[in-house]
Amino acid sequence: MYREFYGLREKPFSKTPDPRYLFLSRGHREALARLQYAVEERELALLTGDIGCGKTTISRALMDAMGEACRFCFIFNPRLSPLEFLRVIARSLGIDNPAGAKDELLKQLTETLYLMHAEGRCPVIVVDEAQLIPDRDVFDEIRLLTNYQLDDQNLMSVVLMGQPELRQILADPVHEPLRQRIALHYHLQPLSLDETLEYIDFRLEVAGGTPGLFSPDAVQRIHELSGGVPRKINILATNALLVGYGRDAAWIDASLVEELRDEANLY
Template identity: 70%
Template sequence: MYKAFFGFREKPFSKTPDPRFLFLSAGHEEALARLEFVLEEREIAVLTGEIGCGKTTLSRALMDRLGDGYRFCYIVNPRLTGLEFLRTTARLLDIEAPAALKDELLEQINRVVYDSYQRGICPVIVVDEAQMISDAEVFDEIRLLTNFQLDDRNLLAVIVMGQPELRPMLASSRFEPLRQRIALNYHLEPLTLEETMEYLDFRLEKAGGMPGLFTPDAVQKIFEITGGVPRKINSIATNALLVAYGNDAALIDSTVIDEIKDELMM
């Protein structure tokens, strides 16, 4: 459909977290650099941001950047008990039969983590949607994962990602021991107006198209509607491309955005 019309090799505004399409705003670039440092130090990092701000895409880009010396293990549904969290972690580390008893389970994980260290690999446990954690014991287990260590270094790293409500959750006095072990606490902000224009052009070019397809007045409208959240930008930009294609329009201006905004806001 519109791909051939606009000269794209692929869809420019897919919602999948493809690191090739990660636009490094000032905030995203800083977050990526800080996360890379924390993982090199094998510490705990907390990354928060609004839904659709690019947290997951950022973690995928980090995985690509760090290469073979790291093994990323994603826990995408953290609604677990403490023991379930450890058993899930064990399975992600390729422990085929996680023990039923906690002390035996921790010993299994310790053996695998130490074996990874001997092979020059650092496991990275990524806990996504951490604001959904309902059992406080899970946060205790996240903290205690950093007990897998030698005299001079930890043997694994942890990234805890979530929506803004994760921040007040962790501010509770209940989690003071965990906070003391967090090496990075970074909040990912939405894009600015200028970054929104750069983001649109970046993804257009990455898909094989030309920059400038969205006029400045269209970008202004998109920014006002989306608040600079990349996932929302992707949605409205895709719909705008479809409308422009249907109208045989070479440019997308604010009238196109006006045509679709009510439907999108529903």
């Protein structure tokens, strides 16, 4: 369809968190660098940002950047009991049959973590959508994971990612012990207008196209409608390409984007 019409090899504005399409704005570059440092130092890190700002994509880019020295455990749905949470981690670390009793499970985790340390590998636990954690006890388990350590370093790194309300949740006094262990905090901001232009052109080039397909006024309208949130930019840009293809439009202008305001379901 529109891919051939606009000379694209693949969809440039897909919703999947493909690290190839990670546009490193100033904020994204700093977030990735800070997370790399946290993993290298085996610390607990907190990354927040509005829905669609690119947190999950950054976590995938982090995994690629750290390479084989780290074993990543991604928890995408943290609506778990404390025991379920630990069992998910155990399976991700290669424990085929996690124990049902907590004391046995902790023993299995301890043995695995020391074995991985001896092999020179660092487990990295990434908890996405952490604002959905339903139980204070799960946050306590996350805090207790940082107790796995040697005299000079921790045995794992933990990255908590979530929407801005995660910071409000953690501000509760009951979470003070966990907050004190968070070595790195970063909040990911939406893209500026200039970054939105660079973002759109960057993704077009990665997909095999050429920059400039969207006129400057089209980019400005996309930025206004999306608020600079990458996921919303993707929705608008994809719909604009589809409509442009249907109209044999050689490029995308602001009038075309304006027609998509309601269709993109941004408000």
